[in-house]
Structure formats: structure tokens, C-alpha cells
Amino acid sequence: SQKIEQNSEALNIQEGKTATLTCNYTNYSPAYLQWYRQDPGRGPVFLLLIRENEKEKRKERLKVTFDTTLKQSLFHITASQPADSATYLCALLNQGGKLIFGQGTELSVKP
Amino acid sequence: EAGVAQSPRYKIIEKRQSVAFWCNPISGHATLYWYQQILGQGPKLLIQFQNNGVVDDSQLPKDRFSAERLKGVDSTLKIQPAKLEDSAVYLCASSSQGNSGNTIYFGEGSWLTVV
Numbered sequence: 001s002q003k004i005e006q007n008s009e010a011l012n013i014q015e016g017k018t019a020t021l022t023c024n025y026t027n028y029s030p031a032y033l034q035w036y037r038q039d040p041g042r043g044p045v046f047l048l049l050i051r052e053n054e055k056e057k058r059k060e061r062l063k064v065t066f067d068t069t070l071k072q073s074l075f076h077i078t079a080s081q082p083a084d085s086a087t088y089l090c091a092l093l094n095q096g097g098k099l100i101f102g103q104g105t106e107l108s109v110k111p
Numbered sequence: 112e113a114g115v116a117q118s119p120r121y122k123i124i125e126k127r128q129s130v131a132f133w134c135n136p137i138s139g140h141a142t143l144y145w146y147q148q149i150l151g152q153g154p155k156l157l158i159q160f161q162n163n164g165v166v167d168d169s170q171l172p173k174d175r176f177s178a179e180r181l182k183g184v185d186s187t188l189k190i191q192p193a194k195l196e197d198s199a200v201y202l203c204a205s206s207s208q209g210n211s212g213n214t215i216y217f218g219e220g221s222w223l224t225v226v
Contacts, residue, residue: 004153034215043115043202043217044154089153098167099215101153 002027002094004102012108019077021105023090026071030092033066033073038087038104047088048075080109113137115218117203123224129191132221135184136205142166144215145178145188146202154202160186193225 003026013019023033032051036044050057050066050073057064063076077084087104094100116135124130136143141162146154157176158168163183171178175194180186190197200220206213 041219043204043219045217046214049214091153096167098156098159100156103151103153 002092002100004090004092004100006088006090006102007105008103010106010108012110013080015081015109015111017080019080019084019107019109021075021088021090021107023073023075023102024071025073025092028095029068029071030094033064033090033092034099035062035064035073035075036089036091036101038089044089077107080107082109082111085109115203115205115216117201117218117221119221120219121222121224123226124193126195126225127192129189130193130223131187131189132201132203132223134186134188134203134218136186136203137216140205140207140216141183142206142208143180143186144202144204144206145186146204146217148200148202148220150199157188157201190223193223195225198223198225 005024032049034049035047037047038044048064050064061078065074085108087106089101089104091099091101118133122130143160145157147157148154157171158178159166160180163180176190178188200222202217202220204215204217206215
């Protein structure tokens with residue numbers, strides 16, 4: 001069955017540095033992969049979608065890569081700010097057409 | 112544009128009691144989802160509606176959970192009887208065209224504690 005793995009340990013970085021979060025998946029290669037941000041006590045908020053035929057996608061300080069050979073997506077936040085502190089979830093469409101989520105990685109950006 | 116509305120935001124019940132959560136999706140969104148998110152985990156899909164029909168309910172514990180979307184707009188998720196392991200956030204979400212790559216919009220969630 002499809003599995004998604006994200007860094008289970010929280011990521012702590014200094015303000016101004018680039019944060020890199022990893023999402024690995026097994027088995028079926030999805031048609032697309034999405035990244036969401038979730039703040040404590042709030043619902044997830046969609047950030048970016050990248051399709052299987054796209055290598056890279058950018059939006060302001062965010063960049064997502066999608067390597068279908070490695071079965072991995074990387075999510076980068078450049079010039080990170082304390083306001084970027086949150087949990088980041090990756091999600092993909094599995095073979096059954098269902099959107100499934102990873103467990104999320106908590107990012108903490110220190111001033 | 113109004114977002115996905117959910118109520119109640121918080122609920123504490125004793126085990127074996129029942130609870131119902133309500134969701135009003137974004138206007139015009141045909142697809143509605145209910146997800147369960149246990150603390151420290153990612154959201155898990157419970158049920159997906161397309162208009163008023165069920166697309167996927169394979170992970171819905173049907174012996175105790177039920178959901179309906181009678182008029183293809185708002186939806187109710189019910190748990191009866193509740194168990195301790197049902198303590199979680201219940202997230203409602205909607206999208207305009209199902210899983211075709213369109214953005215899914217989540218509500219703020221309904222926090223359930225079963226004691």
C-alpha cells in the first residue's frame with residue numbers, strides 16, 4: 001500500500017537560513033503531490049502543487065522539487081522567518097484516487 | 112469568499128455518548144471531505160462526497176461513524192457510541208472538482224475529546 005514518510009523530528013533553524021523538508025513515498029508514483037501548512041489549532045492550508053512531469057515549482061520564497069526516480073519531494077523555504085514556524089504536510093494522490101497525507105514535519109525558525 | 116465552516120469547534124463527551132459535527136463547504140464546491148487528525152499525525156480521510164453521493168468511505172468505521180450530505184451542500188458527521196480512541200480533530204474540507212489537482216480548502220476543525 002502507498003506510504004508517505006516525512007521527517008518525524010522537528011526541524012529547528014535560524015532566521016534567514018533555508019529550511020528544507022523531505023517527503024518520501026513508496027510504491028505507486030502519484031500524478032501530483034501537494035504541500036500544506038498547518039498552524040496549531042487550525043486546519044491545513046494549501047501551499048503548492050507539483051505534477052509528475054514537473055521537476056520544480058516556485059512561489060515567492062517557496063520551492064518544491066519532485067523526483068519520481070527517487071520517489072521524493074523536497075520543500076524549501078528560503079530566507080526563513082519566525083512566521084514560517086508551523087507544521088508542513090505533504091499529500092499525494094494514491095493509486096485509488098485518494099489524497100493521502102504524511103504525518104507532517106514541525107518547523108521552528110528562531111530569531 | 113467565505114471559507115469552510117465547521118461547528119462545534121470543541122466538544123468533550125464521555126465514552127459511549129454520541130456527537131455530531133456540522134460542515135458547510137465553500138459555495139459551489141461539489142466535493143466534500145471529512146478527515147480525522149489524531150495529535151501528531153497527518154489527516155486521514157474518513158469519507159468523500161461528490162455532490163450528495165459517497166465516492167469513498169473505505170476508512171469510515173461504519174459501526175459507529177455515519178455521515179450524510181443530503182442536499183449536496185452541508186454535511187453532518189456523527190459518532191455513536193464514541194470511544195476513547197475517537198479523540199481527534201475532525202476536519203471538513205471541500206474542493207470544486209474532486210481529486211483532479213484542484214486546491215482542497217480545509218475548515219478549522221472540530222476538536223473532540225472523549226473521556
